[in-house]
Amino acid sequence: PRTGKKIGIETGEPIQFNSFAELFQAFKNQLHHFIDIKIRGNNIIERLYAIYMPAPFLSIIISDCIEKGKDYNAGGARYNTDYLQGVGIGTITDSLSAIKYHIFDQKNINMKKLKEVLKDNFVGHEEIRQLFLNKTPKYGNDDDYADDIMKLVFNAFYQEVNGRKNTKDGVYRINMLPTTCHIYFGSVAGATLDGRKAGAPVSEGISPVQGADRLGPTAVIKSAAKMDQVKTGGTLLNQKFTPQLLEGEEGINNLAHLIRAYFKLGGHHIQFNVVSADTLRAAQKEPEEYRNLIVRVAGYSDYFNNLSKTLQDEIISRTEHQSY
Template identity: 65%
Template sequence: TGYFNLPKILELTLFNGFDKISQKQLGLELGFAKDFKSYDDLLNAFKKQVEYFIDIKLKGSNIIEKIYAEYMPVPFLSVITNDCISTGKDYNAGGARYNINYVQGVGIGTITDSLSAIKYNVFDKDIFTMDELVNSIENNFENNAIIHNFVSNKTPKYGNDDDFADEIMIDIFNHFKNYVNGKPNMKGGSYRINMLPTTCHVYFGEIMLASADGRLAGKPLSEGISPSKGGDTKGPTAVVKSAAKMDHLSTGGTLLNQKFTPNVVAGEEGLNHMANLIRSYFDMDGHHIQFNVIDRETLIKAQKNPQEYKDLIVRVAGYSDHFRNLSKSLQDEIIERTEQNFN
């Protein structure tokens, strides 16, 4: 059904629904950042914008679904899909036994850390004002090194088993899930969510200003349900404990990426550590975890000399690909992922 850019909606919320990139009024006019007198005021406005854009997305998706049902039948797929023959309906017209559509949430790490930065620094600690933060965001944190340092390095972050940040993640995830789940589609089924953005987080970052969490303009959002790059500083066990606080079982799937250098998982001890990490995550009802086992230096060399690394395959999102086939922005995103260890 497509992807849903959660951090972009916060960006619109800070500017009264106005998009600084397209120079268009896209969202509801609920007030500018300076008008919100408390974190709850901001959060409530953000949630209203989320609902507004979900309604638009589902309305558009239902129109597309109707077009597919009427003008784009898929007879081969229908023949091999349970119940289409017995119901006499095409797959695109609701003939299948299961007719669920999924809206894919993108940037849960970025939106969590951005709201955490606002709550912690502006409203809880009064370190700087909302106006100062928004000005920094508009200026890509240029000449605002102090604010950038606070939001990047001195704020609770998702991925560290820190309840301050993780409770924000749970709140945003639940609101997104609860508003989407159960909405009817055009095939007699309903909508649900998953958190599988594949590579869309790269494009979504390209159409955004800087974020309140310190991410610079145009840079990728957090991928899957992974923490923002560099935000997870407490090791892989803290990451899986944070991620497991999300209700994976209520989704159509989630995706957590981890990156290790080869020496970390080498030998019997390294293999046992990795196996125990996976088992622990699944014991906490985690859904999908995948790994790149490679060091940063090798990836940088492969980026500079692709002909010498024709056989280098990396895990991207829900799929693997030859590293040399990826766009530079996606290569950079993989290079910058946090390198974990078990120490």
């Protein structure tokens, strides 16, 4: 719809789908198509690096490159795993949840209307948008209805990628560490059925959609831990707390218990911003007064003033937890 060019494959007219299973099979067929394209492109790039862009200084400190007499980019390393990043699992989960819940289960909206709503970017359909935002099971609330869909999406991605061969005598695996590319992908994506409007960021890491997690941080970690994270090369879960929440010894102990609980449930990585949304908004208005304000972005930290306005807004929009 954005470019007028058809790049996907024919997987059936959505109006003709009689079940969520049919729709999800179409999703998996599209996923297979685009991962094929992605890996073919990756393999071409790998050969370009191997032939035209050797990295001798890196290679001499990577195990086995010297012994093999091969550059790092040509497969000289002991381990030659490549990873494909999963981006926006919260957004796709909540979008599929909206379809399953409202079209196939509740039957309070039909596919024809749904397509119209997306085409119009929700303009003139605010009531339906609020239905998707507030009356739909959402990932991040320890709700198996939505979390089971997350697992379907995750497993489909894993099964499509895991074990495919690269050009360095290694294989592809997946991870869920997309750092800030959820901003870019959102900027070129149309409206989605989680209530997100065209151009807005998609969800980051394995975090829930910004503002969709409404039952506190413990519900978030329970949802995220339902993903089989050991199948990945890493995951990234962000949470934002108000400073008052961590005041005193009790606050610090509560945070430690939360982290330990997440790891015991099988979580891989969790990170925090301890700052209020009001402080971040003030820093946008008067940046010179907040030159030393550092925030956790996605796998790295940076000065808040160094970030783009879009990325600043995305961090502000993350759910602000005030109690455990």
